[in-house]
Amino acid sequence: MSSRRQPSLPPKIPGYQYVRLLGMGGFADVFEYRQELPRRSVAVKVLLSGSLDQDAREAFFAEANVMAQLSHHPSIVTIYHADIAADGRPFLVMEYCSRPSLGARYRTERFTVAEVLRTGIRVGSAVEAAHRLGILHRDIKPANILATDFGWPALTDFGIASTLGSGAVATGMSIPWSAPELLAENPEGDVRGDVYSLGATLYTLLAGRSPFEIPGRGNSPAELLSRIERSPLPPIDREDVPAGLNAVVARAMTKDPDRRFVSALALAHALQQVERSMQLPVTSIDLSEDHLPEPVREPGGDPGARWGAPGAQDVVDDGTAAPGSDQATRLRPIVSIDPHGGPGPGTVAAPLPPAATLVDGPPAARTDDALGVDDQATRLRPITTISAQEDRAPVESAAPGPVVGAAPTLDSRLSLTPAVLEGTPPAPGYGVPGMQPSPVTTSFSPTPSELRARHYDSSQPRPAEGRRAPSPVRRAVAAASAVLVVAALGFVAFQTWGREAQTNPQATVEPSETPTLVGGATVPAPANLRSVTEGDSVTFSWSNPDEQEGDAYLWQLAGVGQTSRAERIEDRSVTVEVPEGESRVCIEVSVVRTDGRASTTPTQGCSA
Numbered sequence: 170m171s172s173r174r175q176p177s178l179p180p181k182i183p184g185y186q187y188v189r190l191l192g193m194g195g196f197a198d199v200f201e202y203r204q205e206l207p208r209r210s211v212a213v214k215v216l217l218s219g220s221l222d223q224d225a226r227e228a229f230f231a232e233a234n235v236m237a238q239l240s241h242h243p244s245i246v247t248i249y250h251a252d253i254a255a256d257g258r259p260f261l262v263m264e265y266c267s268r269p270s271l272g273a274r275y276r277t278e279r280f281t282v283a284e285v286l287r288t289g290i291r292v293g294s295a296v297e298a299a300h301r302l303g304i305l306h307r308d309i310k311p312a313n314i315l316a317t318d319f320g321w322p323a324l325t326d327f328g329i330a331s332t333l334g335s336g337a338v339a340t341g342m343s344i345p346w347s348a349p350e351l352l353a354e355n356p357e358g359d360v361r362g363d364v365y366s367l368g369a370t371l372y373t374l375l376a377g378r379s380p381f382e383i384p385g386r387g388n389s390p391a392e393l394l395s396r397i398e399r400s401p402l403p404p405i406d407r408e409d410v411p412a413g414l415n416a417v418v419a420r421a422m423t424k425d426p427d428r429r430f431v432s433a434l435a436l437a438h439a440l441q442q443v444e445r446s447m448q449l450p451v452t453s454i455d456l457s458e459d460h461l462p463e464p465v466r467e468p469g470g471d472p473g474a475r476w477g478a479p480g481a482q483d484v485v486d487d488g489t490a491a492p493g494s495d496q497a498t499r500l501r502p503i504v505s506i507d508p509h510g511g512p513g514p515g516t517v518a519a520p521l522p523p524a525a526t527l528v529d530g531p532p533a534a535r536t537d538d539a540l541g542v543d544d545q546a547t548r549l550r551p552i553t554t555i556s557a558q559e560d561r562a563p564v565e566s567a568a569p570g571p572v573v574g575a576a577p578t579l580d581s582r583l584s585l586t587p588a589v590l591e592g593t594p595p596a597p598g599y600g601v602p603g604m605q606p607s608p609v610t611t612s613f614s615p616t617p618s619e620l621r622a623r624h625y626d627s628s629q630p631r632p633a634e635g636r637r638a639p640s641p642v643r644r645a646v647a648a649a650s651a652v653l654v655v656a657a658l659g660f661v662a663f664q665t666w667g668r669e670a671q672t673n674p675q676a677t678v679e680p681s682e683t684p685t686l687v688g689g690a691t692v693p694a695p696a697n698l699r700s701v702t703e704g705d706s707v708t709f710s711w712s713n714p715d716e717q718e719g720d721a722y723l724w725q726l727a728g729v730g731q732t733s734r735a736e737r738i739e740d741r742s743v744t745v746e747v748p749e750g751e752s753r754v755c756i757e758v759s760v761v762r763t764d765g766r767a768s769t770t771p772t773q774g775c776s777a
């Protein structure tokens with residue numbers, strides 16, 4: 170809880186009995202209620218009465234609907250109901266998460282590496298699911314990861330707060346976990362901003378402090394902002410954190426978005442590889458059936474052709490591309506990706522509009538529990554719906570660099586309008602820097618969503634240290650800093666499967682450049698994954714693009730609901746049975762070296 174204001178009164182809600190206050194946010198209070206039928210404890214988030222105009226209500230329920238779309242995910246807080254109380258305040262009834270949030274734990278508990286890996290993979294799959302529905306979270310941080318009764322992390326706060334206030338009110342991101350590009354004067358963001366924040370969250374859990382927070386030194390929002398933009402990522406001072414995990418976190422948090430993992434899924438896969446290299450049980454990546462890898466199709470053949478039929482030998486994956494081929498200063502708006510927005514060639518990420526509208530007067534002072542400083546919630550932002558495009562035709566991927574002809578990665582669909590589709594495409598190959606694109610054809614199966622954009626306040630004063638035009642964040646930080654000074658006198662001193670790649674069965678694609686991990690750990694993924702089906706048995710085989718003495722392979726079943734443990738084998742083939750009741754079987758396989766290093770991203774594929 171971070172606000173110094175008094176909590177609002179819990180509304181009377183028929184069928185629910187008020188129990189207690191759970192917490193206060195910038196735009197809402199959260200209460201525990203006892204639902205009468207079915208009988209259970211629920212958390213009810215009630216908007217503050219200060220932001221109840223019509224636009225806010227509509228936006229609130231729009232967000233509730235978006236949240237409901239995500240609710241089926243095991244690592245996203247479930248929404249049960251949304252309504253308006255008798256006193257006029259909108260409320261959301263959601264799953265009650267009885268355990269402390271990660272934000273409440275990281276300062277006092279030492280997270281095991283295994284838990285951090287599990288958490289990263291589960292939350293990563295939740296974030297990936299959101300991205301596939303066209304939604305950017307934009308405020309991933311420990312405090313927004315609650316814990317269910319079963320101890321599963323549950324991501325929350327998908328923008329409900331961002332829709333609050335008047336039609337032009339904004340929320341804010343949490344600076345300590347915010348990507349540098351979102352702190353720039355002309356903020357540009359896409360899924361990689363969430364990748365950064367998830368990486369920063371994992372860093373926080375491991376280090377016990379946010380990434381650029383320096384114990385014993387000034388950690389004002391302005392100082393944090395400056396370090397996030399310019400300072401190298403401080404090392405995590407823990408001997409039990411393997412180099413591979415350090416490397417994954419560092420890549421997720423690379424200042425250049427083009428050098429990050431291209432998706433939350435890619436980050437989750439990398440974390441799985443760390444689990445494998447540590448001989449830990451491999452945490453499943455939870456995505457819906459729609460996101461399973463697709464069987465490879467013959468070039469120019471029947472789109473419905475299946476591979477892996479008896480006697481057939483088809484390339485599944487090239488090993489580099491898509492398989493199957495605290496509270497301190499909060500300046501967050503929520504942005505949704507338009508999943509229908511299949512932009513044409515040359516379109517890439519959607520920059521956030523640098524509009525500026527100061528909405529509700531002086532920001533409310535907040536207290537940063539994590540950093541021990543007061544915070545200003547600068548509230549700016551309207552919701553903007555962007556029309557969806559219906560062009561979902563597969564597009565050939567191309568070389569990185571120039572935008573024209575760039576592969577239509579998920580990121581490339583983050584369109585606002587064609588006019589703003591500019592920039593550099595994300596690096597292919599799961600965001601592995603330097604890796605060349607694979608000649609794969611990718612397509613998307615978009616689902617409906619809304620696209621919202623944020624606007625920032627342009628009326629805030631320019632920060633003293635800034636030479637460039639003040640960014641929205643900078644302006645807000647400047648405003649926050651000013652209040653902090655005053656406050657300090659008085660008190661105190663964060664190709665996926667959905668890409669459904671369809672690889673050319675005859676193509677043999679080798680990574681032209683292997684990824685460079687921090688610490689020099691570079692292990693390519695298996696290539697030429699093929700399958701032969703005989704009855705219920707499927708034999709998968711693959712090649713090793715960079716075979717070294719002692720190389721072995723880690724394989725496991727893959728797919729929805731699969732949590733099999735990875736098995737280490739010496740051969741470049743494995744025979745598996747199609748699970749009972751299933752029509753096909755999917756696996757993923759990695760190269761593992763004698764020193765324990767494994768492929769950054771496993772190769773995946775399914776039988777017919």
Ligand SMILES: Nc1ncnc2c1ncn2[C@@H]1O[C@H](COP(=O)(O)OP(=O)(O)OP(=O)(O)O)[C@@H](O)[C@H]1O
Pocket residue numbers: 170191192193194195196197198199212246263264265266267270315325326329330
């Ligand atoms: N489902 C839940 N179960 C239990 N506690 C919850 C739940 N949702 C929120 N809380 C608690 O309520 C408090 C406020 O919630 P939350 O931060 O989501 O509100 P908010 O208005 O979105 O705030 P902000 O966007 O400013 O962070 C937090 O302490 C959080 O731990």
